[in-house]
Amino acid sequence: MASCLFFFLLLATTLTTFTTSRPHVPKPKGLVIKLIHSDHAIVPKYFQPEAKAKLEPTNYYSGPLLFINFQIGQPPVQQFAVMDTGSNLLWVDCAGCRQCRRRAINRAIYDPSHSSTYTSIQCDDQRCIDISANGECSPTGQCFYNKRNYARGSMSSGLIATEQLTFGPIHEGIAEEITVVSGMVFGCSSDSQSLPDSKFNGIFGLSNRSYTISAFGSKFSYCIGDITDKDYGYNLLILGEEANFEGFTTPIDIQYSGHYYLSLQSVTVGNSNTYINPNGMWSKSAVMDTGTSGLWLVSGLYTEFRIKIVAFMEDLGLNSTTDESRKLCYHGNFTTEPVNSQLTNVHTIASLHFANGADLDLEVKSLFYNTNKGTFCLDVNPSITEEVTIIGLRAQQSYNVGYDLIGRMLYLQFRECAALFP
Structure with missing residues (x-):
């Protein structure tokens, strides 16, 4: 508990310059995302700290998953988050997180204190009330989500904030396909325990209460072609008006x-x-x-x-x-x-x-x-x-x-x- 308190106080101290109000930036009407197989070569390898090696086994996340590859912040930091229709929050591990058992080799963990586009959300903000049922507050008055439970004891908790996310391109080398979305609501995880798959460092929630969905309207679709082939290149997520409605x-x-x-x-x-x-x-x-x-x-x-x-x-x-x-x-x-x-x-x-x-x-x-x-x-x-x-x-x-x-x-x-x- 003491380490969590330190994390929140540290963020409040270092992020003061990034919490001022910003002009409204229109969000794109749609977004097409190429999904990445969890065993694809592009996914970074991770190591697990020895102290965290003995976790209870679980079958919930066994087998392949599909990741959304995006960048967060400015300067941007690459993320691989699980596409999850069962979660109502987009969150990523943040620097200084307590008991995080995943650490990327040769890749930086997102540090909000180094990002010029990070903006905290206060406890009385409607977005905080929507995400955190009890409107929970950090000691500094910032909104945080507590113990967002996943399968069989897995959980994540941390601050609720907004950030700039960068997606694409879906065709390699085509700069015009890069999409930048400002002011996306997300969770900056200070504690993510017992998540069985060590290859991802966040969840890209797509449930109805997710601000990820509302940022693009009220429609989305995905096509899952083949998860037995890690190199299959046509698994696809479409957010917004271009979602495919057939059948x-x-x-x-x-x-x-x-x-x-x-x-x-x-x-x-x-x-x-x-x-x-x-x-x-x-x-x-x-x-x-x-x-x-x-x-x-x-x-x-x-x-x-x-x-x-x-x-x-x-x-x-x-x-x-x-x-x-x-x-x-x-x-x-x-x-x-x-x-x-x-x-x-x-x-x-x-x-x-x-x-x-x-x-x-x-x-x-x-x-x-x-x-x-x-x-x-x-x-x-x-x-x-x-x-x-x-x-x-x-x-x-x-x-x-x-x-x-x-x-x-x-x-x-x-x-x-x-x-x-x-």
Whole structure:
């Protein structure tokens, strides 16, 4: 607690010259962002301080994620933040943060005291009230967010402020594609603990309460083409008026938390109309969450789904095994022979059916991942909550997903993301 107090007092002392009011700068109507695979060579390598090496293991952020590469401040400092539709805040680690376990090699951590475009937000500011439910204040009267919880105990806390963000270009070397956005609300993290993936240094929140979304209006879309290939170059996020709205629609229930809830009506496995407990007692609430890679089904649904997947694969001549974490696995690699031949004629293994007739069809790559042990395993898990099914990145591959927050509709379209690339 003493170190947190020191952090806030230090910022208040060093940032006095950067908290004056600024003229309003119109924000762009839209922004196109090329998403970066978490294992891509461009992502800096990190080391973990020895004192922080023994953290509880977690599977929530296991598997690939998609990063948004941008620069913050002036002079600009490069960031890699997770695109997360389940979070309502954009935040990055700041210099002096307590218990940060990620440190970049050969790369500076953002220091707000060195930025001429940093502006603090006071506790009585409406933006502070919106983000920090209790309107919490630092000892110097600056707004801060406290214990913004993520999966399984992960958290971040720090000051709320505004900064200049620089994005692009999406085509290398084209300066005209660089977009500078002033006055973006963000969290300057003074404490980020137990975040399982050491490759990122922040979260790019896209929930309905995020000021990132409101800065560009009320629309956004993303296309997830392939997360099995770290060099795939067409994963795309579009913020604002240019968002792609095509395909089938299903209503969005936007909660006070900002999360986007969908109504999952039923699930089928295989090409038959074998419905999994369509009138059962399991919760039908679901969210599309880009902050995790797996599919997390409420327990009753998960149990039946796993049983039917085993039967479906047995019909193809594939017998299951389990790994040390009791995941359902199969011998071989689903992209090579002989397994590839057994799956060649299978386009859809399972489908998630939402209200209004929108379907999310799941291919082999949407459900399974290849391991380095000569097996491929099902990336479907029992949900960490009994109230909601969480649909991660893997299940969203080959889909463009559009969010119309005014119309409260989600658009789903199976398509090749390269066709959307400008």
